Amino acid sequence: MFSSQIRTDLALEAHETVQNAGKDSHSPIHGVEVQERYHKKSNTQITRVFITTKNGAKAIGKPMGRYITMEAPNMAEADEDYHREISKELAHQLHYMIPDLKKEKSILVVGLGNRDVTADALGPDVIDNLCITRHILQEYGKAAYNKEHIHSISSLAPGVMAKNGMETAEIIKGVIEQTRPDIMLVIDALAARNIRRLNTTIQLTDTGILPGSGVGNHRNALTRESLGIPVIAIGVPTVVDAATIVRSALDLLGSSAYVFDPDEPGVQKTFQELNNMYVTNKDIDETIKRLSFTISEALNIAFEIS
Secondary structure (H helix, E strand, C coil), rough: CCHHHHHHHHCHHHHHHHHCCCCCCCCCCCCEEEEEEECCCCCEEEEEEEECCCHHHHHHCCCEEEEEEECCCCCCCCCCCHHHHHHHHHHHHHHHHHCCCCCCEEEEEEEECCCCCCHHHHHHHHHHHCCHHHHHHHHHHHHHCCCCCCCEEEECCCCCCHHCCCCCCHHHHHHHHHHCCCEEEEEEEEEECCCHHHCCEEEEECEEEEEHHHHCCCCCCCCHHHHHEEEEEEEEEEEEEEHHHHHHHHHHHHCCCCCCCCCCHHHHHHHHHHCCCEEECCCCCHHHHHHHHHHHHHHHHCCCCC
């Protein structure tokens, strides 16, 4: 069967792909450690992938660092109580990723994406629902919140180059230079290789993010090395490329159901065209709205200190 490159932003899927391609799918990959646990109350499967060596990073195709994947099958459903549990669990994972979050910090939250493209509007929508404190603290101090300790939260939705003519990294670097935050959280929509993970999976990583990588539109990286401060990325896969859907359908049918020559020019051209087409759910507008509330609620919970 035709073997085009599987496009995914999820480290978990990249790990699965490498393992499935090997002779022994249960054999561990050197330099990659995987931990799994199930959270019963939120019906969430949590997988932590640690890439600890350069060889492991090369094998997986992801930078060295920590990746946490939360798979919640019912996350696309309109159940407020369930989404509240997801928000609490995501806040817990954020505290694991940022262990000193109980101490006062200046935190910049960046929402990547294009507001005019529904499947790409997750980042800006999260920003709209976030509790921002920096300007209040600067004007009135902690007394405004009647708290002894509180984070200074600021946000930014830089838009896309097609609209502002600037690299996202350029805008963020300017803001960091002026506001000097201690840490940055970046929210973005991702691409997956498995349709069952669309809008039901959240990935956290301390490796930063490469904007547009999911759809093959690479921009300058947003990482600790490029920005000078720790960067935590939170993403939800909202699209899958059409070629992946076709491959999955053919795999379900079995190799005997449909046979073709992978070297045939027509086959290669067709799959190349499909790789440039992206598919999302028909109710993506409502889904993005729910997911943005879930993530923003998680951030508000994680940032709340006495």
